[in-house]
Amino acid sequence: MLEWASRENAYIIEDDYDSEFRYQGRPIPSLKALDKKEKVIYLGTFSKSFLPAARLSYIVLPSKLADEFQETLGRYSQSASPIIQKAMFLFMKEGFFERHIRKMKKVYQEKHKTLISAIKTHFGNDMEIIGEKAGLHILMKTDRHAQDLIHKAEKLGVKVYPVSDFWLEPHKSSSSIVMAGFGGLSEAEIEEGISILRKAWLSSSKQER
Template identity: 45%
Template sequence: MDITFFLNRGMDAPLYLQLYQYFKENIHKGRIQKGMKLPSKRHLASQLSISQTTVERAYEQLAAEGYIVSKPRSGWFADYEESDFPDIPTACTGSIHPEPIENKQLIDFYYGNVDSARFPFSSWRKCMVNVLDRFGPELFHPGHVLGELELRTLITEHLYHSRSVRCLPEQVIIGAGNPVLMQILCKMFAPGSSIGFEDPGYPRTRKIFELNSMKVLPIPVDKEGIYIEKLQEDQPSLVYVTPSHQFPLGTVMSMNRRTQLLKWAAENESYIIEDDYEGEFRYSSLPVPSLQGQDLHNSVIYMGTFSKSLLPSLRISYMILPKPLIEKGREITSLYKQTVSCHSQLTLTEFIKCGEWQRHTNKMRKLYQRKRGILLEAIQSELGRNVKIRGENSGLHLMLDVYSAYLEKELIEKAEEHGVNIYPASPFYQTQPPASTIFLGFTGISEELIREGIGKLRAAWGL
């Protein structure tokens, strides 16, 4: 396979990133089909007059995101399912869960991205090789159904120091992303069980509960967190909360509300699902201890992920069960076996032990804080009093209430006409969605494009 591609050596973007974008775009457009062999590193380096290291970094990025796979002694091949990369329409009010829009001509403020160009691929690759050398043929065997013990132990140690979570390795279940762990969790409770769900809240998680025949009860939230009075009225068997950074509002649950919630759960023998999905990224205040760390009655199911601090495509998350659910959790998990490969788990273990994960997380926290500052400055400069910002003190996105004559759908359409993708807030609400509120993610977009994009929004909305 020969390719004709112009590498712009005058651009700020690294050559490997330009090459990665070329292959990714052609895979999405169907020009590189599943099973097609890519040029060898040596051949492509010679053809484009670049180093083999440049080609290798581009291929490793594509492999990490699930686009290609390396076959021993054969080379690199496109390896994806068409259903993984559907044509994605412009986000609108009626969608259940807005997805990033694949259009390279648009400035995309998608809130689910990370800055993957900063991922330390060479360090990750070194850890992968070390694991292969250390374990060899052992990696061919299925791993422990709960996950590799060494990784589960490291997770318990990290969470104790960083989030005040108290648990043992046997309470930890590793899974290929939170949706898989949510599926396992749903099977631990009887069909028709009621669950209180923050309103607004994450629509994909809500849909998983609904598909598992759970009765989802919308529970409103305010600046302190979920309404305890509504929980007392509805009496659900479970309640799902995001207390460290409420999704999508960005508020932090107050200590008083946390105490009330834990007391309610203990008195009613209900369980709290604490989703700490962005626990590493706070910018304006000290971290608040987890609900799990304050729980004295085994009422909290704690969930976390490496998707935000590493790469979403690695698909490594974890769930910590309270002691009364351990036996049931092990029984259900054994039916799924282990959804994350031993090699990936042990590579992450090595990555954590050598300090690379903490270094990378610290670096990304500083980078995202800088991008956040640029975004806030641009909004203040370009949009001023025409918008209200919400949720800017933590996490990887913020919300904008836009004061204009346009409604949500019109705001999105006008933005696209001016070359900017933004996303609706309404899918996150079960009741009373806002009329003109949009989402802006800032982690997967360059600092220059952040400024340019906000300027385009001012022009698009006539502010």
């Protein structure tokens, strides 16, 4: 991709969402870290790694674009509080953010283990898990229509999501995959949620028959 960007004089927009939370294998470097010719525009946010209420995100621009950005949008009024920005700067400068990430990674890793274990316990081989190595959500692939499972789960109080919400062309997305998040749930809530999801899945199965 970097070779293509250099050859075509193009830019790659890299949204490194949730990159801090990887539970299996060695960390994967961002494209920006490998970018020698300044062809990557790097985006990130502190909403998942630190504090959603702070509403802080950031962009790392190639030097050429940084100058253009400053000239064109330097006086643009944005909503993030300067006080919060300064506090975050000091928090990172003093090394507290790095310690916070290490702590939160352990917390999320335990939740992640609980989620994977609960799915295997309640679904066995009836549910394929996709993307379980990192992040704060996973994908679950069934042999049935996902939208039906989503509706039945919601009626029972469990919220899972269609992947079509995140596709540029939703009609091309898989109809058998649902997305489940776990970041804001306790381990007990995760266990209960997957148990309820199983009931919804069984309900869907019986109706199809």
